Amino acid sequence: MSEIVLEGVTKVFDDGYEAVKDLNLGIADGEFVILVGPSGCGKSTALRMIAGLEDISSGELKIGGEVVNDRSPKDRDIAMVFQNYALYPHMTVRENMGFALSLAGVDKAEIDRKVTEAAEKLDLVAHLDRKPANLSGGQRQRVAMGRAIVRDPKAFLMDEPLSNLDAKLRVQMRTEVARLQSDLGTTMVYVTHDQTEAMTLGDRVAVMRAGVLQQVGSPAELYGAPKNLFVAGFIGSPAMNFMVAEISGGKIRLPIGEVDPTHIEGLELPPQGKVVAGIRPENFEDAEIVPDETKAERGLTFEAEIDLVESLGSDLYAYFHIESEGVQSDQLADLVGERLAETGAAGKREGQEQIVARLEPTSKVKRRETAQLWADTAKLHLFDPETGERL
Amino acid sequence: MKVGAKEYSLWTIAIAIVLLFALIPVLWLLSISLKPPSQISDGRIIPASFSFDNYKSLFEGGWSGSPFLHPLVNSILIALITTAIAIVLAAFTAYAIARLEFPGKRLILAGALAIAMFPPISTVGPLFDMWRAIGIYDTYLGLIIPYLTFSLPLAVYVLVAFFREIPWDLEQAAQVDGATPWQAFRKVILPLAAPGIFTAAILVFIFCWNDFVYAISLTSSDDSRTVPAALAFFTGESTFTEPTGSIAAAAIVVTIPIIIFVLIFQRRIVSGLTAGAVKG
DSSP states (O other), X not given: OOOEEEEEEEEEOTTSOEEEEEEEEEEOTTOEEEEEOSTTSSHHHHHHHHHTSSOOSEEEEEETTEEOTTOOGGGTTEEEEOTTOOOOTTSOHHHHHHHHHHHTTOOHHHXXXXXXXXXXXXXXXXXXXXXXXXXXXXXXXXXXXXXXXTTOOSEEEEEXXXXXXXXXXXXXXXXXXXXHHHHHOOEEEEEESOHHHHHHHOSEEEEEETTEEEEEEOHHHHHHSOSXXXXXXXXXXXXXXXXXXXXXXXXEEETTEEEOGGGSTTOOOOSSEEEEEEEOGGGEEETTTSOHXXXXXXXXXEEEEEEEEEEOSSOEEEEEEEEOOOOOOHHHHTTHHHHHHHHTTTOOOTTEEXXXXXXXXXXXXXXXXXXXXXEOGGGOEEEOTTTOBBO | OOOOHHHHHHHHHHHHXXXXXXXXXXXXXXXXHTSOGGGTTSOOSSOSSOOOHHHHHHHTTHHHHOSSHHHHHHHHHHHHHHHHHHHHXXXXXXXXXXXXXXXXXXXXXXXXXXXXXXOTHHHHHHHHHHHHHHTOTTSHHHHHHHHHHHHHHHHHHHHHHHHHHSOHHHHXXXXXXXXXXXXXXXXXXXXXXXXXXXXXXXHHXXXXXXXXXXXXXXXXXXXXXXXXXXXXXXXXXXXXXXXXXXXXHHHHHHHHHHHHHHHHHHTTOOSOTTTTSSOO
């Protein structure tokens, strides 16, 4: 049994900064859980508290049913992969991987057998007698993983293990990590700032913001029913489009048209007032491609002047602006950096919101031309503008 | 990187000048040490005739009669003991300063620096009186204590700089791997700080080896007198001969251990040992 349970875990640094606030999270035996959030959200601190590298200010941490708050890292039987790998430069790959076992007093033959076994899994056999300095980034990364798996610990903790690799290698190692975890069946907590990594790897994903856990759930849950504006904006790439909508007379008035809320499941709409509406890019489509019967059944057809078209072969991204007052929310403000990085192509305009639509590659929309677009309003997400909570 | 031929030759000339400047006195000393007493002041750099009499005279009479053998052993032992103690203490101190936050940390560093700056000569008088009062005048301990006082700050400074270079993640990785703090220090940090340890060791050793002020003031016999002080007490073969030749020979002999010491350890003083620890 090696489930990890965090109960009201809080971290306050010496300077009074609260890095993690009242974190409650249960990680089942053998589960692969991702902690994700923008930098400074406390995800790494949370991981380091599980590892025992940071003291827990208050709350309780249990590993395998035992409270381990006051145990030093060495007595917790966990393995950690560091962002910069932290390989011991004066030891060979073999010594690096066997270090934990030799500290534990395992005999030489057994260490050798286990190291070789792990090296085979990670394709490192040829490099066992080399020093880390002579290895490539990807190889170092695998040694760091090898050092963790050799020990057969209760849990693996990974602190952004792929962030130092180039994009291609990162994708390759991502599958490797996933395969390794499912082979070994060991509990794994994985920290990343990359929502793609989070979505592709985890059984469950925990989204954090400013030290507070926002939502925990399967990738599909987070994507389909984000609990608040932050999760909605963070999960998904390109990010969800937001616009201010007004409710009156039982209708939702979007800048692109009016929607009958009865199509949307599980919605508790206030009688009137402003809300924030979110539509994911793939819920738009070129109106010419959508069959007439679908258009008749639901959705909204509108005209938009396309600013920019990006064709990726499999998809086509169309950028356009709609008239909308800016969506004001602290939760979204936290994401500005990330969103700009993704959709910075067309920039922001006063009194307008930029929208990204993901269309079929066969679409004929062109830059600087007006196009007929269709929005699948059944997939509309609505949020309270004050609290940011999902309605 | 390709260095231009002109730049290369300029550097060669500059280095040659510096080398000549540093080595000519040594060469001169070597030449004097190889001359028989009658030719010492003939002004020739290459002796007219070579003689090893000066070297023989250093060791003549064996353990009891030689004016040099006893001080040489004293020098070696005192320098080695001081170096060992200084490095052990400095390693712990520097590790604590580099890794821990504790009140008074700045004070310790500032204090260490102040002590290192202190002119040794101003402490000689008080030490002379104190050592005689407590009975460690003319003992190894009487020299080792002031040597430690002056070499520890230096060693601490060098080691703090080296320890700070070592990524903290390595220690944490060791802790997660199941190491106690002591194991992490000994098996991970210390091997990585080895270049720093050796640098500090050489500096401390040379400081002790070369010291004259304390050696001449705090000793009175061959029991603890070190070579630099013993040289001042050299006498010629008769009352009327200058001991120039034997002093030159002794000076050559005492440089040999230093050269060996540096040659052994300079191979370890290579930076970049931490390369490959973290991404690079």
